[in-house]
Amino acid sequence: MSTKSFGLPDPVYRYLLANSVRDTPLLRELREITATLPMARMQISPEQGQFMALLVKLIGARRCIEVGVFTGYSSLSVAQALPADGHIVACDVNEEWTAIARRFWEKGGVAGKITLHLAPATDTLDKLLAGGEAGKFDFAFIDADKPNYRAYYERCLSLVRAGGLVAIDNTLWSGSVADPEVNDADTRAIRELNAFLHHDERVALSMLPVGDGLTLALKR
Ligand SMILES: C[S@@+](CC[C@H](N)C(=O)[O-])C[C@H]1O[C@@H](n2cnc3c(N)ncnc32)[C@H](O)[C@@H]1O
Numbered sequence: 001m002s003t004k005s006f007g008l009p010d011p012v013y014r015y016l017l018a019n020s021v022r023d024t025p026l027l028r029e030l031r032e033i034t035a036t037l038p039m040a041r042m043q044i045s046p047e048q049g050q051f052m053a054l055l056v057k058l059i060g061a062r063r064c065i066e067v068g069v070f071t072g073y074s075s076l077s078v079a080q081a082l083p084a085d086g087h088i089v090a091c092d093v094n095e096e097w098t099a100i101a102r103r104f105w106e107k108g109g110v111a112g113k114i115t116l117h118l119a120p121a122t123d124t125l126d127k128l129l130a131g132g133e134a135g136k137f138d139f140a141f142i143d144a145d146k147p148n149y150r151a152y153y154e155r156c157l158s159l160v161r162a163g164g165l166v167a168i169d170n171t172l173w174s175g176s177v178a179d180p181e182v183n184d185a186d187t188r189a190i191r192e193l194n195a196f197l198h199h200d201e202r203v204a205l206s207m208l209p210v211g212d213g214l215t216l217a218l219k220r
Contacts, residue, residue: 004045006172006209021046027076030104034071037097042070044143044169048211049077052141052167055216056081059165061138064088065128067121067152068144068169072101078141079110088114089128089137091121091144122148125155135161143169146186149193157202157219164219166203168193172213 004013023046034043044052056064056078062085066075069092079088092098098116105111117124121144140156142149149168156166173190176182194215197205203217 053081065140
């Protein structure tokens, strides 16, 4: 889930968008259609999509995992940045939202790069692990139900190679993680994962105020 990058004053955010986001008519159309949905705020921000596209190019990613598709903005952004033989295993449970994603993957010419698994993501990730896929992915993006974040992280970390990247969304959770008065299940789950990641020696770590907080964990 994401909004504009964290804590930026509106004029500065507008400047950032106007001077860095390389928009396309397709990405704009997907944002406009998603904006009409009640859960529109779950979509990642344009600068985050572009940043993730840069990340996959930076690490030379070919095989990716996405946990939490919604209407497809992050997967479309990443798929368009992958080489022709690149691929995303995309996990979600919602048919209605992912039908929009499928439509935009088709329009963007990347449908052939994405396999959607409509099932709880832990099941899909466990099947990949059982199928001998550990260490065979380059990049994973976690952006689904928060109480399962730790479960997703452990599975994704096993599935990526050494030098592969796990990116975790919403790690600042609109600032709630820093507010001791907020103790709902989602906030607690993110707080606990943040505390765990801080000392997880299996990865090099960076928590960035991009979108709603984006943590990068690079597998050693
Ligand atoms: C924040 S949205 C993802 C936003 C998306 N990355 C984007 O760029 O627009 C979270 C998604 O996680 C999905 N989700 C929730 N619980 C899930 C589960 N147990 N397994 C897989 N996906 C789940 C929801 O259906 C929803 O589409």
